Each structure stands twice: as structure tokens, then as C-alpha cells.
Amino acid sequence: MSVPATVTGVTTEAVPKSRRIPWWAFLAAVPGVLLLLAVLELVTGANDLASSGTLMATFIATTPIMLAGLGGLWSERAGVVNIGLEGMMILGTYGAGYFGYHYGAWAAVVGAIGMGMLGGLLHAIATVIFGVDHIISGVAINIIALGAVQYLASLTFVGLPGGGSTQSPKIPDVPTITFDGLSDKLLEIEKDDTFFVSQVAALLRALCTNLSFLVIISFLLLVVTWYVLWRTSFGLRLRSCGESPAAAESLGVHVLRYKFVAVLVSGGLAGLGGGVLAMVASSNYRDGQTGGRGYIGLAAMIFGNWRPGGLLMGSGLFGYTETLGLRRGGESVRALLLAAAILAIAAALLQIYRGSRVTGAVMLGMGVLLGVTYFLIDEVPGDFTRMTPYVITLVVLAFASQRLRMPAADGQVYRKGSAG
Amino acid sequence: MTPRMTKFVLALSAPALALVAAFLITSLVLAAAGDPVLDVWSQILSMPERRNVANIIDNATVLYLSGLAAAIGFRMNLFNIGVDGQYRVAAFTAAVVAGEAWLPGYLNTALAVVCAMAVGALWAGIAGILRATRGVSEVISTIMLNAIATALVAYLLRKAAVRVEGSNAIGTKKIPESSRIPNISIGDGPGQEIYGFVILAVVAGFLYWFVLNKTVFGFDLRATGRSTTAATASGIKITRMVVFAMLISGAVAGLVGLPILFGDSYQYGSTFQSGLGFAGIAIALLGRNHPIGVAIGALLFAFLNEQSNPLQILVGVSPDIVAITQGVIVLAVVISYEVVRRTGVRLEQQAVARALEHERTDREGVPA
Numbered sequence: 137m138s139v140p141a142t143v144t145g146v147t148t149e150a151v152p153k154s155r156r157i158p159w160w161a162f163l164a165a166v167p168g169v170l171l172l173l174a175v176l177e178l179v180t181g182a183n184d185l186a187s188s189g190t191l192m193a194t195f196i197a198t199t200p201i202m203l204a205g206l207g208g209l210w211s212e213r214a215g216v217v218n219i220g221l222e223g224m225m226i227l228g229t230y231g232a233g234y235f236g237y238h239y240g241a242w243a244a245v246v247g248a249i250g251m252g253m254l255g256g257l258l259h260a261i262a263t264v265i266f267g268v269d270h271i272i273s274g275v276a277i278n279i280i281a282l283g284a285v286q287y288l289a290s291l292t293f294v295g296l297p298g299g300g301s302t303q304s305p306k307i308p309d310v311p312t313i314t315f316d317g318l319s320d321k322l323l324e325i326e327k328d329d330t331f332f333v334s335q336v337a338a339l340l341r342a343l344c345t346n347l348s349f350l351v352i353i354s355f356l357l358l359v360v361t362w363y364v365l366w367r368t369s370f371g372l373r374l375r376s377c378g379e380s381p382a383a384a385e386s387l388g389v390h391v392l393r394y395k396f397v398a399v400l401v402s403g404g405l406a407g408l409g410g411g412v413l414a415m416v417a418s419s420n421y422r423d424g425q426t427g428g429r430g431y432i433g434l435a436a437m438i439f440g441n442w443r444p445g446g447l448l449m450g451s452g453l454f455g456y457t458e459t460l461g462l463r464r465g466g467e468s469v470r471a472l473l474l475a476a477a478i479l480a481i482a483a484a485l486l487q488i489y490r491g492s493r494v495t496g497a498v499m500l501g502m503g504v505l506l507g508v509t510y511f512l513i514d515e516v517p518g519d520f521t522r523m524t525p526y527v528i529t530l531v532v533l534a535f536a537s538q539r540l541r542m543p544a545a546d547g548q549v550y551r552k553g554s555a556g
Numbered sequence: 557m558t559p560r561m562t563k564f565v566l567a568l569s570a571p572a573l574a575l576v577a578a579f580l581i582t583s584l585v586l587a588a589a590g591d592p593v594l595d596v597w598s599q600i601l602s603m604p605e606r607r608n609v610a611n612i613i614d615n616a617t618v619l620y621l622s623g624l625a626a627a628i629g630f631r632m633n634l635f636n637i638g639v640d641g642q643y644r645v646a647a648f649t650a651a652v653v654a655g656e657a658w659l660p661g662y663l664n665t666a667l668a669v670v671c672a673m674a675v676g677a678l679w680a681g682i683a684g685i686l687r688a689t690r691g692v693s694e695v696i697s698t699i700m701l702n703a704i705a706t707a708l709v710a711y712l713l714r715k716a717a718v719r720v721e722g723s724n725a726i727g728t729k730k731i732p733e734s735s736r737i738p739n740i741s742i743g744d745g746p747g748q749e750i751y752g753f754v755i756l757a758v759v760a761g762f763l764y765w766f767v768l769n770k771t772v773f774g775f776d777l778r779a780t781g782r783s784t785t786a787a788t789a790s791g792i793k794i795t796r797m798v799v800f801a802m803l804i805s806g807a808v809a810g811l812v813g814l815p816i817l818f819g820d821s822y823q824y825g826s827t828f829q830s831g832l833g834f835a836g837i838a839i840a841l842l843g844r845n846h847p848i849g850v851a852i853g854a855l856l857f858a859f860l861n862e863q864s865n866p867l868q869i870l871v872g873v874s875p876d877i878v879a880i881t882q883g884v885i886v887l888a889v890v891i892s893y894e895v896v897r898r899t900g901v902r903l904e905q906q907a908v909a910r911a912l913e914h915e916r917t918d919r920e921g922v923p924a
Contacts (some may be wrong), residue, residue: 219637219695258887266891271635271695275837276887284585284881290874291589301874418750438696519711526700526707534694 146377163415165449169202170339172475174332182471189325190459190468196417198455199354200426202226203409204433205447206361207252207310207402212442213365214398215378217547218261219274221406222430223281224255228410230285233421234292236307236414237299245350245411246309252407253400260399264392267549278430286423293421304421307414313352348416357405362444374398378543381550392552406430435529441540443502454525461521469516469524477506495535502531562903563601570896571842581888586873589611595871599865600878606764607747608862614750615858616755617815618829622836624764625809627845629694631768632781632801638683638698640833641705641867646676646745648709648728651824652716654817655729664735669814675863676810677803679705688795694802702833713826727825737818741795753815760808762846786806812836831862839887857882 173186184190204221211218227250235247255277264271286301293299298306322341326334365371374394376384381391413429414421432454439453440446460468480503487496579597586593604612622639628637630743636642650672657664683701686692717726739749768774780787780797788794812832817824839857860882864875 262887262891266894268887268890268894272841272890273887275637275834276883276890278883279834279838279886280880280883281875283883286876286881287585288876290876291591413673428699428703431703435696435700438693482836517711519707521715523704523707530686530692530697530700530704533696534686534690537690537692 137147140178166339167336170335171332174335175180176471176475177335178331180471180474182467184463184468185460185471186338188323188338188341188345190463191339192262192345192347193459193463194353194452194456195342196348196412196455197458198352198451200409200412201353201436201454202358202448202451203267203404203412203435204430205437206358206433206439206444207409207440208434209361209404209444209447210365210405211256211399211402212437212546213375213378213543214395215381215543215545215548215550216259216271216395216399216402217274218399218402218406219271219283219431219434220255220259220277221274221402221434222426222428223278224252224259224272224403224406225410225413225426225430225433226281226285227251227255228407229421229425230288230304230410231407232411232414233304233307234288235271237296237305241308241310241415243486244415245310245408248402248407248411248414250556251355252410253404255407256400256403258394259403264395264399265553266357267374269549270547289421289423299421302423306420309415309419310344310349311528312348313344314346319345350412350416354412358410358444358448366492375543377550378545381545381548382554385552385554391550395550408431409433432525432529438542439529439532442542453528457521457524457528461518461524467515468512469521470513472524473506473510473516476512477503479503480506499535559904559907561767563900566900568894570892573892573896574885575609577888577892578881578885581884582877585880586877588722588862591873591877592871596867596873598869598879599870600860602863604859604863606743606745610742612813612855612858612862613742613754614819615861616854617751617754618812618832619835619839619855619857620660620757620851621760621808621812621815622832623839623843623850624760624814624847625805625834626833626837626840627803627843627850628764628808630840630845632777632797634687634798634801634805635695635837636680636683636698636802636805636809637695637709637837638680638701638833639812639813639836640831641698641702641810642676642679642806643812644709644828644830645705645831646672646680646810647817647828648712648824649675649818650810650814651728651731654731655823657735658731661734664732665737665818668731668735669811672814673811674810677807680802680806680809684806686869687802688798710826713824717825725825725827727821728821729823731818731822731833735818736822739819751815751819753819754812757815760811761851764808765847773800809833809836835882838882841886842889856885906913 150370170186177183177185205227207224208218228251231247231251232244236244239247258280259273259277262268262276263270289304290301293304294301296305319341322337322344324340325337328334363371365375369393369454373384373389374397376387376389377391377398379392384394385391409429410426413425418425433451436450436454437447439450440448457472458467460472480499484496484503487493487499583593583597586596612902622643625639625642626636650668653671654664654668659667679701680698681763683694683697686697687694695710713726713728718729737752740752740754741749766774768778776787776792776797777800779790780792780794784794813824813828816829821828835857839853840850842853842856843851862876864878865876867873867877
């Protein structure tokens with residue numbers, strides 16, 4: 137990350153054009169995943185894999201992770217690694233708690249973004265102006281943010297009704313949308329348990345029942361990010377700062393200004409992610425609420441190859457496994473083990489067919505191990521459910537890291553005038 | 557000033573600058589929040605009592621080991637963010653091994669320490685191997701491993717645990733008295749004892765210095781950290797160095813929880829101290845990865861932790877304020893080192909320009 141991959145002798149090459157996943161594939165993936173889940177429910181007898189309740193909770197769990205990842209995307213596309221996302225999210229949860237209690241729901245949103253941006257400002261000053269190593273600055277920001285929030289919480293929440301040094305009073309939520317008639321109809325269809333139809337109904341029901349405005353806004357932000365970064369000249373310049381700042385500067389791009397803005401936006405998005413955690417996923421600020429989701433967001437972004445579509449897939453995967461962990465997860469995760477085993481074995485065969493025997497053998501071994509585990513146990517213990525997203529990330533990174541291509545100058549300190 | 561002198565002054569001015577900045581920013585935060593600035597500082601900067609000194613040394617011992625673990629990685633440009641997970645997995649292992657007491661007395665202790673180091677190394681080694689063979693950034697993989705460690709230890713603790721008498725907390729079996737490391741007394745009152753492990757921490761610090769500065773392996777490690785291309789050119793196998801550095805860093809990280817385990821809690825429970833890993837990273841940065849610098853950093857952090865404890869009772873301010881101070885110190889240290897480095901470069905350039913100018917006038921005999 138801060139050290140180019142060539143350090144280890146492993147070179148990362150650009151993804152060949154034919155491998156680039158077209159945008160419509162993401163739309164096609166939705167029915168595909170639903171079909172897979174339907175088959176799994178049929179085969180394993182687990183019935184909570186794609187219920188509307190699970191999917192609703194998944195949307196809520198995905199949103200903060202995705203926002204943190206979006207924050208990472210903005211700053212890393214401009215060449216600034218942002219480990220401080222976790223800290224900025226923590227600041228966001230406090231911002232939502234404080235401003236939400238005193239001034240209402242939408243003020244909470246603004247407060248969360250503002251507090252996150254403060255963290256971003258600190259990171260921008262340290263990395264862009266003073267040229268501090270990005271990871272060091274990020275670690276420092278995480279320490280400062282945690283301390284600051286705990287200090288501020290005992291300063292401002294103690295003595296308020298329901299508040300204390302580790303939590304804020306209850307804060308109002310932004311409105312949610314429900315289409316009553318449609319929702320009930322879909323619930324009937326879902327209850328019928330028709331293969332695949334019931335899963336589609338569940339998805340539609342999740343989309344039109346108690347859907348928070350914040351969730352909608354967050355998904356819009358993903359689209360806006362894609363448009364701004366990949367379809368405007370502003371975005372092109374911003375990304376050029378992450379690829380080759382010297383070249384960008386020689387063409388008249390004000391590199392430091394772009395980096396600064398990108399890190400500020402990054403902080404705001406991470407802060408909003410914290411706000412969603414406090415308002416939608418919960419109903420007040422709580423100490424330790426982020427639980428490492430800033431790091432997970434960063435992992436989701438890397439998982440998604442520094443692209444918005446991939447980021448969405450990554451955060452969706454994390455959100456989904458997190459949700460399963462909360463809802464009678466043992467049985468559901470056990471069902472997923474079967475799917476993972478089959479996928480791993482299929483991938484292994486493909487690898488062996490393509491000629492990479494070692495990778496194939498390792499994958500095959502893992503697949504068989506997963507399959508055996510599936511048949512040996514009745515339920516995955518809760519602690520293992522909780523570790524699932526992290527293990528998945530590690531495995532994906534281990535097998536796909538050669539395909540990933542981060543911005544060429546990501547993590548490098550740039551000083552004005554380096555273009556000569 | 558001679559160049560050597562300039563260098564010395566510059567090297568000292570950076571941490572001094574950072575401390576001043578941290579002091580000012582913390583004061584600003586306190587003032588903005590309407591808390592009594594002077595009272596807070598007079599408590600924090602008051603003379604610690606003997607009992608507090610013992611606590612500071614204990615805390616610093618643990619932080620020092622954590623700082624050393626991070627520093628080993630830093631010397632090779634590896635960010636071992638995973639000290640946090642490594643020390644928890646290792647301390648749990650040590651607690652189980654020592655609690656089972658397969659061997660008598662101190663043999664049991666030695667076995668537990670070796671097991672802890674091995675497990676810590678193994679846990680860090682996963683990240684090292686992923687980095688060396690698959691090019692996975694160690695920053696991300698160690699963060700993932702931290703989270704996995706949390707869940708894994710929680711699961712294993714539930715399996716191996718016995719209920720602590722009189723509470724809901726669970727923990728491993730207590731270590732038998734004969735295997736505990738005796739505390740060293742620094743006074744004659746109660747609580748005036750420090751961990752016997754302090755000595756092992758000092759030894760670890762010496763070994764760190766010796767291995768890095770006086771052995772071929774240490775040279776290779778530092779060379780790789782400075783420039784991978786130069787290191788490759790001189791025949792150093794980079795991938796092997798990456799794995800070794802992570803293994804050693806993890807082994808030292810395995811020691812972090814042991815002073816507490818063998819000198820205080822005698823078991824690993826759900827309330828075992830967490831978050832020591834990230835403090836270690838900050839301390840390594842503060843001490844510039846130098847064994848003595850890290851020790852000073854550890855003492856400073858431990859001092860702030862201990863002195864801020866009674867703030868809530870005495871002046872009604874949350875002790876979390878020192879976390880802000882500590883974070884600002886880290887950031888300020890790095891910033892001021894950079895500023896000082898730039899100043900140093902500029903001074904050197906000026907000196908060289910002057911020298912060249914002299915040479916020219918000497919040769920041509922005409923002042924410019």
C-alpha cells in the first residue's frame with residue numbers, strides 16, 4: 137500500500153480490457169445471486185437466507201460500510217491512503233448523536249458529515265501539506281478521534297435523559313418510505329415459498345418497506361461518485377493526481393488542491409457512514425459503535441479493485457454476512473459453507489484447467505475442507521459467523537490480489553513542484 | 557555551528573516541538589470545552605507518588621514491548637498493524653499453557669513464553685507469507701487478522717474457560733504460584749512493586765538494538781527498509797526478509813501481554829487489557845524505532861495514562877483527554893520531523909553553496 141507491490145517482486149499488471157466487468161453485469165448479478173440463494177434454501181433447508189427481513193437488514197448493514205468505502209475511493213483515487221476512515225466514522229457517530237439530539241434528524245446528518253470532514257481536514261493537512269506518511273497520519277487520527285469522542289461524550293451527554301459518558305440520548309431518525317399495499321401483497325407472495333419467485337418478492341418487499349431516506353441517499357452517492365470521478369473533467373483530474381501527480385501538475389492541474397478536496401470529501405462520506413450507524417442501524421450514539429467498519433469499508437474498496445461497482449459488491453457481501461451473524465446466523469452461514477465449497481471447487485478446477493496447478497490445489501483443498509465442515513456440523517458458532525467477512529476478505533485478497541490494480545501513485549507523498 | 561552540532565540540535569528540536577504542539581492543542585480543546593485548563597495540567601504534571609511510579613513502570617513495560625514489535629516492522633517499511641491481534645492470541649495461548657502446568661515451576665513459565673512467541677510469530681507470519689507470495693498489503697491483512705483474532709480468542713476462551721469466582725467474567729485456569737514471575741519491590745508500602753518482566757523487556761530492547769545494528773541479518777533488514785532495489789542488487793532475498801521480519805515482529809508482539817499475565821492477572825479473561833497494539837505503533841513512531849527512543853515514548857504514554865486517571869474525581873474532566881494528547885503527539889512528532897528534515901536539507905544546501913562560492917573565489921581570486 138504505502139510500499140509499491142514491486143517490493144516483494146510481485147508485479148501487479150493492469151487488468152486486460154477483456155477482463156473488465158461491464159456495467160450491466162452488476163444488474164444481471166442481482167437475479168443470479170437470488171437464484172443461487174433460492175437453490176441453497178431448497179437444498180439445505182435454511183429458510184432465512186433471502187427473506188425480506190434479512191435483505192432489509194442487509195441494506196442497513198451495507199450502507200455504512202459502503203459509505204466508508206466510498207470515502208476510501210475518493211481519497212485513494214487522488215493518491216492518499218486513508219486508514220483514518222475508522223476515526224472519521226467515529227467522529228460521525230458522535231456528530232449525529234450531538235446534533236441529532238439538539239437540532240433534529242437532518243441536522244444529525246449534517247453534523248455527522250461535518251465531524252467526519254474535520255477528521256478529513258486533519259488528514260489532509262498532515263498528508264497533503266506536511267507530507268506525513270499516510271498510514272501514520274491515519275493511525276494517529278484513529279487514536280485522536282476515539283479519545284476526542286469519548287471526551288466529548290462525557291462532556292456533553294452526561295446528565296441528559298438517557299445519555300451518559302458512553303452513549304447519547306435517543307436521537308430522531310430521518311423518515312422512511314413504505315408502500316403499504318404493495319408491501320403486504322409481496323409478503324403474501326414471499327410466504328407462498330415458490331422457488332425463486334418468493335426470493336424476488338422478498339427483495340422487492342425489502343425495497344418498499346421501511347426504506348430509510350439515508351439508505352437511498354447513500355446509494356445515490358455511489359452513483360454520483362461514479363459519475364463525478366469517471367465522467368467529468370474534475371474527476372479525470374482528480375484521478376490523474378492518484379496515477380501520476382507529476383504528469384498532472386505538468387499539465388496545469390493543481391495537484392495539492394485536488395488531493396485536499398478529495399480527502400475532505402472522503403472524511404465527509406465516512407462521517408455520514410458513522411451517522412447512518414447511529415441513526416438508522418441504531419437510535420443513538422454509542423461508544424465503540426463503529427466496530428472496525430471503517431477498516432471493513434477500506435477492505436471492501438480494495439476487494440472492489442478501487443471501482444464503485446466492485447465496492448458495492450464488496451460492501452454488500454460484508455453487510456450480508458454481518459446480517460446473517462445477527463439473525464439466527466449459525467444455520468444460514470452453514471448453508472453458505474456449502475455454496476462456498478462448491479464455488480471453491482469449481483474455481484479450483486478452472487485454475488487447474490488453465491494450468492496453474494498450485495493455486496488450483498490450494499483452492500481444491502479449501503473447497504473440500506469447507507464441504508466436509510458442512511456435513512460435520514449442525515450450526516456455525518456465533519464467533520465464527522462474526523469472523524466470516526474478515527476471512528472472506530483475506531482469502532479473496534490472497535487469490536485476487538494480482539488482478540487488483542490500485543492507483544499508481546497511491547500512498548506516495550507528493551510535493552509541489554516535483555514535476556520540475 | 558559545526559554540521560554535527562546542527563544535526564544534533566535539529567534531532568532534538570523535533571520531539572520538543574511536538575510536545576509543545578500537543579500541549580497547546582490539548583489546552584485549546586480544554587479551553588474550548590470550558591474545562592479548567594490549569595487544574596488539568598497541574599494534576600497531570602504533578603509529581604507522581606511511589607505507588608503511581610510503580611504503575612507507570614508496569615504500564616510502560618507493556619507498551620515498550622508493543623512499541624518494539626511495531627518498530628521491527630517499521631525498520632523494514634512494513635506496517636504491522638496487527639500487533640493488537642498477535643498479542644491477544646499469544647497471551648491467551650500462554651495463559652492456557654501455563655494454566656495447565658504440564659511442567660513444574662519456571663520450566664512451565666519458559667514453555668508458556670516460548671509458546672506465546674511462537675503463536676504471535678505464526679499469526680504475524682500469515683500476513684508475512686501473504687505479502688511475500690501473493691503481494692497482499694500487510695496493512696489490510698493484519699487488520700483482518702486482528703478482527704479474526706478477536707473472534708477466535710472469544711470462541712476458544714469460552715471453550716477453555718473456567719468461571720471466575722464471584723463474577724460473571726470467565727477466564728482461563730489460574731497459573732500455579734510456582735510459575736508466576738515475582739514482582740520487584742521499589743519501596744516498602746503496598747502497591748510499590750513492579751513486574752519482574754521489566755528485566756525481560758530490557759533484554760528484548762538490547763537484543764533489538766544488537767540484532768539490528770551488529771548482525772548481518774540486521775543490516776539486511778535495514779537495507780531492505782531503505783531501498784529494496786539496492787538490497788536486491790546486493791543479493792538480499794526480499795521475500796524471505798519480509799517473512800522473517802513479520803515473524804520476529806510477531807514473536808515480540810507475543811510478549812506484550814505476558815507481563816500482565818505473569819505479574820498481575822495470572823489468567824486470561826474476557827477483561828484482559830486490549831488496545832495495546834495501536835498504542836505500540838504510536839510509541840514506535842514517537843521513539844523513531846530507536847530502542848531508547850521507544851522506551852522514552854513508552855514512559856511518556858504510561859505517565860500520561862497514570863496521571864490522568866484521577867482527573868474525573870479531582871477536577872471533573874474525563875481522562876480521555878489524554879488520548880487526544882497522545883494522538884496529537886504522534887501526529888505532531890511526524891510533522892515536526894518532516895519540517896525539521898526539510899530545514900536540515902535547506903541548511904545543508906546553503907552550506908554547500910557557501911563552500912562552493914568560497915572555492916570559486918579562492919581559485920579565481922575575485923569576490924563574486
